[in-house]
Amino acid sequence: MPARSVPSSVHPDIERVLLDESAIKARIKELGRQISQDYAGRKLTLVGILKGSIVFMGDLMRSIAAECTIDFMAVSSYDGVSSTGVVRLNLDLRESAEGKDLLIVEDVVDTGLTLHYLLDNLRSRNPRSVEVCALLDKPDCRKAQVRAKYVGFSIPNEFVVGFGLDYNELYRNLPYVGILKKEKQAS
Numbered sequence: 001m002p003a004r005s006v007p008s009s010v011h012p013d014i015e016r017v018l019l020d021e022s023a024i025k026a027r028i029k030e031l032g033r034q035i036s037q038d039y040a041g042r043k044l045t046l047v048g049i050l051k052g053s054i055v056f057m058g059d060l061m062r063s064i065a066a067e068c069t070i071d072f073m074a075v076s077s078y079d080g081v082s083s084t085g086v087v088r089l090n091l092d093l094r095e096s097a098e099g100k101d102l103l104i105v106e107d108v109v110d111t112g113l114t115l116h117y118l119l120d121n122l123r124s125r126n127p128r129s130v131e132v133c134a135l136l137d138k139p140d141c142r143k144a145q146v147r148a149k150y151v152g153f154s155i156p157n158e159f160v161v162g163f164g165l166d167y168n169e170l171y172r173n174l175p176y177v178g179i180l181k182k183e184k185q186a187s
């Protein structure tokens with residue numbers, strides 16, 4: 001069978017590739033190993049936060065050996081490149097969270113406002129535990145005190161796209177994480 005063909009060139013709207021595909025995939029495998037150890041013998045529910053987590057979620061769940069189910073929530077707080085600060089729940093879990101070991105799977109923690117909202121919301125449903133696994137963390141941008149137990153990469157305060165992350169719904173399909181050129185950011 002021929003090798004899968006992937007675009008090798010960098011998208012013209014990208015200033016610089018921050019994390020290439022092989023580095024991301026290797027790190028996700030490490031996260032999967034860590035999570036598998038921590039949840040060995042337990043049943044885990046991965047809560048993917050749409051839409052930014054989908055690529056990460058797909059790779060992460062295949063790296064987890066512990067028994068797991070998946071569910072999704074969708075929230076919005078972003079307008080272009082900036083957080084509005086008001087988090088809205090657009091889609092809720094299909095299953096009850098009561099008594100479950102939940103692991104929120106996020107693309108990036110930026111101000112932390114989204115995660116703060118999600119943690120409050122999910123803790124109020126009496127789960128057995130709630131933890132967070134984020135592909136990216138921008139620790140310099142915090143407005144709410146939240147911490148992800150599992151983090152793929154800490155990155156500087158730059159607006160990044162790719163590997164599921166978007167700017168106005170574009171660039172989610174890029175196989176790497178790259179900094180979007182300033183002239184492509186409207187605000």
Ligand code: IMP
Pocket residue numbers: 052077078083106107108109110111112113114115158159160161165166167
């Ligand atoms: P927070 O509430 O500011 O922590 O932002 C969380 C959400 O904002 C993430 O789940 C992303 O959807 C979005 N976001 C934050 N920073 C970026 C970025 O650099 N690129 C794309 N989306 C981002």
